[in-house]
Amino acid sequence: MICREDRLVITFFTTTDAMAMEQFCREDGADGRIIPVPGHITAGCGLAWCALPESEAALRALMTAHGLQPQGVYRCMV
Amino acid sequence: MIYFDNAATTLQKPPCVVQAITAALCSMGNPGRGSHLTALDASRTVFGTRRALAELFHAESPDCIAFTANSTQALNTAIKGILSPGDHVVTTALEHNSVLRPLYEMESRGVELTILPADRQGRLHYKDFTAAIRGNTRAIVCTHGSNLTGNLVDIGRIGALARRRRLLFVVDASQTAGVFPIDVQMMQIDILCFTGHKSLLGPQGTGGLYVRPGVSVLPLITGGSGVQSFLHQHPSRMPTALEAGTLNAHGLAGLGAAVRYLLETGVDTIRERELALMRCFYEQVQRIPGIMVYGDFSPSQRCPIVALNVRDYDSGVVSDTLAARYGIATRPGAHCAPLMHQALGTVKQGAVRFSFCHYNTEEEIQTAVAALRELAKEE
Numbered sequence: 175m176i177c178r179e180d181r182l183v184i185t186f187f188t189t190t191d192a193m194a195m196e197q198f199c200r201e202d203g204a205d206g207r208i209i210p211v212p213g214h215i216t217a218g219c220g221l222a223w224c225a226l227p228e229s230e231a232a233l234r235a236l237m238t239a240h241g242l243q244p245q246g247v248y249r250c251m252v
Numbered sequence: 253m254i255y256f257d258n259a260a261t262t263l264q265k266p267p268c269v270v271q272a273i274t275a276a277l278c279s280m281g282n283p284g285r286g287s288h289l290t291a292l293d294a295s296r297t298v299f300g301t302r303r304a305l306a307e308l309f310h311a312e313s314p315d316c317i318a319f320t321a322n323s324t325q326a327l328n329t330a331i332k333g334i335l336s337p338g339d340h341v342v343t344t345a346l347e348h349n350s351v352l353r354p355l356y357e358m359e360s361r362g363v364e365l366t367i368l369p370a371d372r373q374g375r376l377h378y379k380d381f382t383a384a385i386r387g388n389t390r391a392i393v394c395t396h397g398s399n400l401t402g403n404l405v406d407i408g409r410i411g412a413l414a415r416r417r418r419l420l421f422v423v424d425a426s427q428t429a430g431v432f433p434i435d436v437q438m439m440q441i442d443i444l445c446f447t448g449h450k451s452l453l454g455p456q457g458t459g460g461l462y463v464r465p466g467v468s469v470l471p472l473i474t475g476g477s478g479v480q481s482f483l484h485q486h487p488s489r490m491p492t493a494l495e496a497g498t499l500n501a502h503g504l505a506g507l508g509a510a511v512r513y514l515l516e517t518g519v520d521t522i523r524e525r526e527l528a529l530m531r532c533f534y535e536q537v538q539r540i541p542g543i544m545v546y547g548d549f550s551p552s553q554r555c556p557i558v559a560l561n562v563r564d565y566d567s568g569v570v571s572d573t574l575a576a577r578y579g580i581a582t583r584p585g586a587h588c589a590p591l592m593h594q595a596l597g598t599v600k601q602g603a604v605r606f607s608f609c610h611y612n613t614e615e616e617i618q619t620a621v622a623a624l625r626e627l628a629k630e631e
Contacts, residue, residue, distance in 0.1 A: 187489040189284035189478050190315055193299035210287045220479040221287055221295070241313075 178251040184223040185245040192221040205229040254616045259607030266513040269506045276505035284478035294501045301508030310435040318494035319460040323426040324350040326445035326461040333469035337362030339390035345370040345591035346398045370595040373548045374401035391420040396428040400589045401547030402557030411440035454507030525610040526556035536621045542628035556608040567602035578623040
């Protein structure tokens, strides 16, 4: 059985942007990790940033600070 | 063997490059195709190479760097991706066939082409660029340095003209990336094409192009991108827009290590070493009776290349003798630079090109000079 949990999922237009997000989060000590984009967000493949829901404000601020534009920001069960 | 064919490819790579490629071959999955450990390792490695190149070229962000297999693919992408029938494009006689042939192909499809001439020393005259611009001129495509003579082109000057006249400026940096400082923003370059295996000191099969944010380049090929799989069109965002199919991540691991080596060692340090070797060679061989050296050696800054001929010997015979009798590797023939040979008057004879790397030594230079003295002696 796979347990699903409420998470913040941030998607990006390119793999490069996802890698940049990971780098910025690591440098900042921010929460989260790379996951495959959940199929109910975008059918197909690609990488997303998955974090605890309460990290949303901090992660949005981090992306803004680095000029990184997300494709979408979602709350969902993953 | 003494290796003086570094303008074709650098033979000796920094040890960190070999180590990075070996490690990648043992550990990396497909970059951008999944999120398991090995796929992410590959994605991070490729991203690290983008970052290093963005730093080297002073690009706005790593997104501006798209990877290709070599300069030729990068130049084809740039030239075919920005020009349409009815456009006019300006280029020069210094260019390699990787620029000329895509441009001739576009000419056959209705693009107007102006090729600016070079003089007998392989020099351009900058006023020619201004005079060549027309109402329908779309771009200037120009090398940073001749792969035959080593003459350097003032791309900052041409970039300023192109930006002032609202033209796209495409630069072929095959011979200069890694050995000359290139600041794409300061030099007002819109597209910079580079190869990984020459003075960037990476492996063959790597290269790419910088594209200035806001410049639209149609892709040369489309296909798998790792994102937006159900779209009929290839994604339009850089760098994915110009990267279809699995990247050469193993090679890019090596290129990343090479660029970090260059950044740590210093491009200026490497260039000064190579130019010192080149000057040491040039000053001696140009005094040998029977040897004709091509190019303009009056500027202090030029590519570490010396092209020459020995009497009226075919360049292939001279290069072969240097290899067979002295163990010296050089490149004879036309060097894929037909218009440059026409300008120099060496279409029939070709030229023997000596090109240097910072790993070469003064002792190797002296061996080559002594060999040329022997070959140039009259019978």
